[in-house]
Structure formats: structure tokens, C-alpha cells
Amino acid sequence: MNEAIRTIQDHRSIRQYTDEAVSDEHLDTIIQSAQSAASSINGQQVTIISVQDKEKKKKLSELAGNQAWIDQAPLFLIFCADFNRAKIAAELNDVPLGVTDGLESILVGATDAGISLEAATVAAESLGLGTVPIGGIRRKPLEVIELLDLPEYVFPVSGLVVGHPADDSAKKPRLPQAAVHHRESYNHDLKSLIQDYDAEMAEYMKKRTNGADDRNWSQTVSAIYKTIYYPEVRAMLEKQGFKFE
Numbered sequence: 001m002n003e004a005i006r007t008i009q010d011h012r013s014i015r016q017y018t019d020e021a022v023s024d025e026h027l028d029t030i031i032q033s034a035q036s037a038a039s040s041i042n043g044q045q046v047t048i049i050s051v052q053d054k055e056k057k058k059k060l061s062e063l064a065g066n067q068a069w070i071d072q073a074p075l076f077l078i079f080c081a082d083f084n085r086a087k088i089a090a091e092l093n094d095v096p097l098g099v100t101d102g103l104e105s106i107l108v109g110a111t112d113a114g115i116s117l118e119a120a121t122v123a124a125e126s127l128g129l130g131t132v133p134i135g136g137i138r139r140k141p142l143e144v145i146e147l148l149d150l151p152e153y154v155f156p157v158s159g160l161v162v163g164h165p166a167d168d169s170a171k172k173p174r175l176p177q178a179a180v181h182h183r184e185s186y187n188h189d190l191k192s193l194i195q196d197y198d199a200e201m202a203e204y205m206k207k208r209t210n211g212a213d214d215r216n217w218s219q220t221v222s223a224i225y226k227t228i229y230y231p232e233v234r235a236m237l238e239k240q241g242f243k244f245e
Helices: 003-009 024-035 054-063 068-072 084-092 103-126 141-148 191-208 217-224 233-239
Strands: 046-051 075-082 130-134 154-163
Touching: 003 103, 024 046, 024 075, 024 103, 046 054, 046 103, 054 068, 054 075, 054 141, 068 154, 075 103, 103 130, 103 154, 141 154, 141 233, 191 217
Parallel strands: none
Antiparallel strands: 046 075, 075 154, 130 154
16 A cells, blocks of 8 residues: 555544644645646636634634634635636636536536545645544635635635644544445445444444444434535525526
């Protein structure tokens, strides 16, 4: 196993950080790695906002659902889907910008942002830094747009906390590969695999919480997904000029 694969497979979310700053050199390496990630049609539909200002990080932690590690860590990156540059390109060539008139733009932008975030995560962790992705950046997206002064056709997709770990979190078990990797066609017989994984996750949670919690995976996911995750997202997209035709 080479070092790149070892870094990817050893990922775990870190939620306790020291006060040590992330160096400019490391930040530059992380951003360069994120920029090197694949993007649809080489459109490079991603913008990364780095936030180190303490007051701004504190506000973002509140908007993301009072996630204290955003406030605590020295660096917070916000990955945005960005079609503002495409708009400028269209204006330079005197053609209309049509991609934002349908759902494809949302899928393309979110996919590219996710790919970029993963590249940044691997780069940061290869440098000995800890990370945790923050989907909660979409919890109050209109306020995030205002705080970061995002222009039309740009919207936040996810955040990434980056810093020096204060502790080494336990690696969380994943679903068995047979539940995720299907050869040639979809395997519909998943219930027993999920039940086995539930038992593994319940045991993991017991150890992690010293017996205080034994929630399994299906209980957690079903509790979260019983309602719309972040209902303000549609309003955010419409405000930023995206249509749903």
C-alpha cells in the first residue's frame, strides 16, 4: 500500500484542535491540490473561501448549527459551486449563459465542489493536519452568502475545518464493501448486510461513549432523513439566479 492510499483509507473526522495556525505554505498546498482535482468540461466550477478571522469563523460556526470545531480550528474552508466565471466567459464571447436554467448546473457544481473538497482533505491529512467536512454550511445559506459576499451564480456547498489535531479520533467503521460495490448491476439484497453493519456500529458507539450510547447506523440515518435536510437551500439557489426548469 502506498502513502497516498494509506492517507485516504486512514481518514477520520477530527473535532478537537490545538491553537497552532495552519501555515501559509500548507494552505497554498491544500488550495493547489483542490484546484488540481477533476472538473466537468474543465469548467473549474469551484471557488474556495478560506476564513481565518476569529469573529467570522465564530459566526459561521453558529450558522452551521453551533459546530464548535469551526470556531476552535484555525482555518475553515468553504467550497462553493461557482458559475460566475462562466457568466463572465459568456459575456466575453457574447453568448447567453444557459447552464444555470436547469438542474444540471446544480449537479455539476455540487459534484465538482465535492471532488475538490476530497482533494483538499487528502492533501491536508497528508501534511499531518486534521479535517472534518461541514454540510451544515447549507443550514442558513442566505446568511452565509451575505457574510461571504458571494455574487450571483455562486453558492456554498460544503465546508472543511482544517487544523492541527488535539486528539486522534477513532476511525469509524464503514459499510461492508458488498453493500457499496455492486458488480455489473445493483444488488438489491442489502438488508442483512445493513443489519450486520448496525451491530458493528452499535458496538463502536458503546466503546466511543463508554456505554452511554449504542445507536446504530440505520437508526441515525433514518432519524436524520425523516425530514428535508436543509429546507432553505432552494431559496438560496433561486436568490443566486439558478432555475429549476
